[in-house]
Amino acid sequence: GENVEQHPSTLSVQEGDSAVIKCTYSDSASNYFPWYKQELGKRPQLIIDIRSNVGEKKDQRIAVTLNKTAKHFSLHITETQPEDSAVYFCAAIYSNYQLIWGAGTKLIIKP
């Protein structure tokens, strides 16, 4: 069935270093890939998204890359800061316009 796999489940990086979270999807027709950040006890919030007609998108310290051939997309956070600590979810939209979610990555920024 349709699914999105997300890795790693937990990622610990030193403050100031980069973090990379990867997702793969199964439906080649998917054309929209958002990333959400969820702080503890809070609602998920969209941080960046990408459509299938581009390969990369940047917003300050955050970037997303998409490889349609391999059906991979990744979130890159540079110069990590303590406030980046959260759970990050990737998702892909499928032909019925529903989002399929990854299981989440807990990002820990070590001081």
Added chain:
Amino acid sequence: DGGITQSPKYLFRKEGQNVTLSCEQNLNHDAMYWYRQDPGQGLRLIYYSQIVNDFQKGDIAEGYSVSREKKESFPLTVTSAQKNPTAFYLCASTPASGGADHTGELFFGEGSRLTVL
């Protein structure tokens, strides 16, 4: 002040009781969704509605019911048939229910945390 309002924020239920979680949006969005999130887990879709008076089951609809009598409102009832209802429930909406420009961007409420005693 536009947004999605969920209530109550915290709710305790005894086994065998039905409870209803409220979700109201003033964003004029067509589509609304209910997700369940268990500790350390991702989001699982319970029900969604793309238009008034119509809704579809998601991946884990058993033990839940919904209604969509108004565009602004999409309440979720957790029935006694739901075996393990303790969880964090998130309501969300999107501007459009489909079409070539559909982005899928979800706007979430702050969530309702249900605990069964």
